[in-house]
């Protein structure tokens with residue numbers, strides 16, 4: 241089966257780290273891939289250079305590449321859409337300005353996906369504010385009349401918190417001096433912003449409760465709790481800013497890697513392993529229905545995802561998650577106030 245994958249912001253930094261790995265088979269293995277690359281007119285020259293380099297790699301699985309500035313052409317028959325392109329935050333822009341600029345982008349892209357993509361398309365929103373952009377795109381997708389007479393299900397739209405998840409895995413691994421492969425059940429809750437809640441309470445290290453393992457290296461449970469609150473959570477939530485400070489540019493390779501992890505797991509399943517995905521809430525854990533929030537998820541081999549339910553939240557986690565949900569609700573209200581919902 242040939243997979244058609246649309247990537248927006250295709251001449252940008254994250255796409256430059258993503259397209260070559262996708263074309264090399266890191267998501268679909270040897271299955272043929274068709275790429276549909278969307279950019280704004282000002283970036284088509286840069287995109288030409290990317291096309292040349294894709295050609296020069298002679299990837300056997302890459303059977304077709306189309307570069308376009310037309311969203312309907314980019315999303316036509318897409319099996320997957322990686323929405324990386326977004327309006328950048330410019331000097332003097334406040335949050336409402338950013339939401340307004342991106343609301344336009346994600347309204348347009350969502351509507352085109354609703355009309356043109358396959359009904360079971362997998363949409364991964366990377367461009368920020370990712371959760372609310374996903375909400376806007378899903379809303380406009382679901383309003384479109386389609387040739388097949390169906391309406392797009394908003395649950396096909398997800399946002400990327402896998403980078404935060406991967407950062408949390410690495411931060412824990414470094415603290416306890418264990419390989420990342422020994423860790424499971426890390427969770428990111430809420431918004432992909434600095435209110436996110438990186439959570440290791442239920443994590444396991446080689447099958448042992450992570451809080452116990454952290455307590456051993458911290459000289460006791462109280463010191464372990466302090467490390468989580470004062471180091472682990474803020475370090476993961478602010479890691480993006482730390483990368484910018486060190487590199488002079490935002491995370492690109494790690495964001496691309498996480499987007500590929502998200503798409504691969506959503507396509508082929510997680511074999512019972514929990515991953516973090518921002519998905520449309522059906523009211524799980526008190527998150528208002530319809531908000532796109534990060535949850536612990538598993539994906540079946542047929543590609544259907546579900547939120548892991550039944551986790552008992554203590555007061556501290558509950559309060560942190562509530563604060564992140566409140567931020568998501570206020571972004572939704574702002575987007576509605578600007579006419580995007």
Ligand code: NAX
Nearest residue numbers: 249251252253254279280283325326366367368400403495
């Ligand atoms: P770049 O500025 O390098 O690239 C963005 C590209 O998007 C540009 O080439 C631009 O021309 C294009 N673009 C803008 N509007 C477009 C439109 N309407 N249609 C098609 N293309 C459009 O940014 P990059 O570093 O690639 O980051 C992209 C987005 O990812 C940003 O919004 C960034 O904040 C977000 N991130 C999200 C992360 C996550 O974990 N969810 C982490 C990394 C990153 O910060």
